[in-house]
Amino acid sequence: MFGGIGSIIQAAATVLGVLIGAGWTIYLFMHRRGEFPRANITHKIIDRRIEDDKIFLRVDVSIANVGDVLLQIEHGIVRVNQILPVPEDLLEAINASGGTDDFNDSETKWPNLVACEQDWIIEMFEIEPTETDEVNYDFVVPFGVKTVEVYTYFRNVKKRPREIGWGHTSIHEIAD
Structure with missing residues (x-):
């Protein structure tokens, strides 16, 4: 008589344990936003003078998938902006604002030297977790350019159509 009840209690405890474990796993997955990719971006920038009036600039962008899901990239932007020497009109704007007012969106204020936008076919640029x-x-x-700001942005496919992704900015001093 007790053997049948014990089996029923054991089965119920097993089912309850499985349900609690599944619920906890789902909670952790959603809490950590495990369905969305995460990335860390870094730059390695090299410059070399190639002629009297030209400098070669190599920008190596490293994208690390630090999340638990596949990271897919379909669109990227690279901008190289001049910081030094500061163009005269920009210097006047900085001085007129006191250096802070109306000058907080600095990435769009520095003069753009070169830019590149690149598109990839979906599933052609994927990075596995880790x-x-x-x-x-x-x-x-x-x-003559002494210091540049390099900005990169890569769109998060999982957040489409919104323009949400990963950006990184580096400042690079060009060797004489």
Whole structure:
């Protein structure tokens, strides 16, 4: 008589344990937003003078998938902006604003030297969890530029159609 009741209690406890475990797993997955990719972006920038009036600029962009799901990229942007020497009109705007007012969106204020937008076919640029990939860009900028700001952005396919993704900005001082 007790053997039958014990089996029923044991089966119910097993089912309850499985349900609690599944619920906890789903909670952790949603809490950590495990369905969305996560990325870390870094830059390695190299410059070389190639002529009296030109500088070769190599931008190596490293994209690390630090999430638990596949990271797919379909669109990327690279912009190289001049910081030094500061153009006269921009210097006047900085001085007129006191250096802070109306000048907070600085990435759009610095003069753009070169830019590149790149599109990939879906499923052609994928990075597995814990893996890293690299995208390389070559640019030529005028000699005399001393410091550049390099901005990169890669769109998150999982957040389409919104323009949400991963961006990174680096400041690079060009060697004399």
